[in-house]
Amino acid sequence: MKLDMQQKDRVAGVLVATAAGDALGAGYEFTYPRPDTVIDMIGGGLGPFAPGEWTDDTSMTLAIAEISASGLPIGYGDGLDAVAAQFVRWYDTRPKDIGNQTAAVLSVRPASAAAMRQRARDIPGRKAGNGSLMRTAPVGIAYLDDADACVAAAAEISALTHNDPQAIEACRLWSYAIRHAVLYGSFDGARLYLEGASTDVAEYWGALLDEAEKAETAAVFDKNGWVVHALQVAWWAITHTDASGPGHLVDALEAAVRAGGDTDTTAAIAGGLLGARWGASAVPERWKQMLHGWPGYRVDGLTELALETATNAVDR
Numbered sequence: 536m537k538l539d540m541q542q543k544d545r546v547a548g549v550l551v552a553t554a555a556g557d558a559l560g561a562g563y564e565f566t567y568p569r570p571d572t573v574i575d576m577i578g579g580g581l582g583p584f585a586p587g588e589w590t591d592d593t594s595m596t597l598a599i600a601e602i603s604a605s606g607l608p609i610g611y612g613d614g615l616d617a618v619a620a621q622f623v624r625w626y627d628t629r630p631k632d633i634g635n636q637t638a639a640v641l642s643v644r645p646a647s648a649a650a651m652r653q654r655a656r657d658i659p660g661r662k663a664g665n666g667s668l669m670r671t672a673p674v675g676i677a678y679l680d681d682a683d684a685c686v687a688a689a690a691e692i693s694a695l696t697h698n699d700p701q702a703i704e705a706c707r708l709w710s711y712a713i714r715h716a717v718l719y720g721s722f723d724g725a726r727l728y729l730e731g732a733s734t735d736v737a738e739y740w741g742a743l744l745d746e747a748e749k750a751e752t753a754a755v756f757d758k759n760g761w762v763v764h765a766l767q768v769a770w771w772a773i774t775h776t777d778a779s780g781p782g783h784l785v786d787a788l789e790a791a792v793r794a795g796g797d798t799d800t801t802a803a804i805a806g807g808l809l810g811a812r813w814g815a816s817a818v819p820e821r822w823k824q825m826l827h828g829w830p831g832y833r834v835d836g837l838t839e840l841a842l843e844t845a846t847n848a849v850d851r
């Protein structure tokens with residue numbers, strides 16, 4: 536598969552806009568910005584983070600991307616083990632911010648994907664957090680040549696830390712939508728995924744997308760630490776802002792942050808799909824120059840890494 540220039544821009548957009556959404560939302564995490572609050576890359580939040588610094592969402596995203604960029608298939612075998620090892624490597628840097636479920640899994644430093652998956656299974660309680668959806672974007676570009684492999688890898692990588700069926704299904708749907716947006720420049724992938732899914736999945740998630748599209752306010756999705764509400768906030772932001780041009784990317788990211796709650800994560804999730812649709816070129820230059828975080832990339836590095844992540848589809 537050969538990608539044209541617009542598709543390559545959209546490949547880069549997946550990582551650049553994930554990082555931009557994350558860094559934009561970081562300063563507002565667990566707050567509910569007032570209507571007159573200016574939304575910008577102010578830093579702060581739980582880290583506290585520097586202005587333009589991304590958080591755990593993007594760091595884990597990049598951990599996955601780096602393995603795909605190395606040429607390994609990330610959905611099984613050695614590649615999946617390598618993703619698990621990257622997560623542990625990141626955990627060992629004592630990140631400023633980490634989700635509860637992810638911390639519980641990584642704290643025992645599982646030595647393989649199988650051990651990590653088992654650890655995730657063994658943790659009791661409610662486990663449908665948004666911590667695997669927030670990092671699923673690179674799966675959408677790792678398998679541009681194979682939709683089924685994309686969806687399968689999204690499930691396997693979610694299950695490393697989040698084995699709940701809702702978390703897994705959300706990762707499948709969003710990764711598929713990102714892949715579709717990169718290839719075809721539309722948001723149709725979310726619905727197309729459901730057309731090919733089982734009746735149960737199609738009915739459950741189709742109703743959730745409907746609900747997000749119809750809601751007047753994102754306040755109804757206020758439990759957005761939960762993967763379902765996190766996806767709904769992202770979809771609400773994307774479908775409640777003017778999608779007629781690339782300015783949509785900024786408007787929708789801001790809308791996701793204004794929805795409040797887990798703002799860095801909902802904006803990172805939205806950013807993955809918005810970047811896939813509108814490309815890195817739609818991310819404001821000022822934001823691009825501010826972006827930084829673990830493991831040390833700046834915007835040029837994110838762009839290069841994205842193209843390498845899509846290595847099986849990019850003619851280099």
Ligand SMILES: [Mg+2]
Nearest residue numbers: 590591592799
């Ligand atoms: Mg975060």
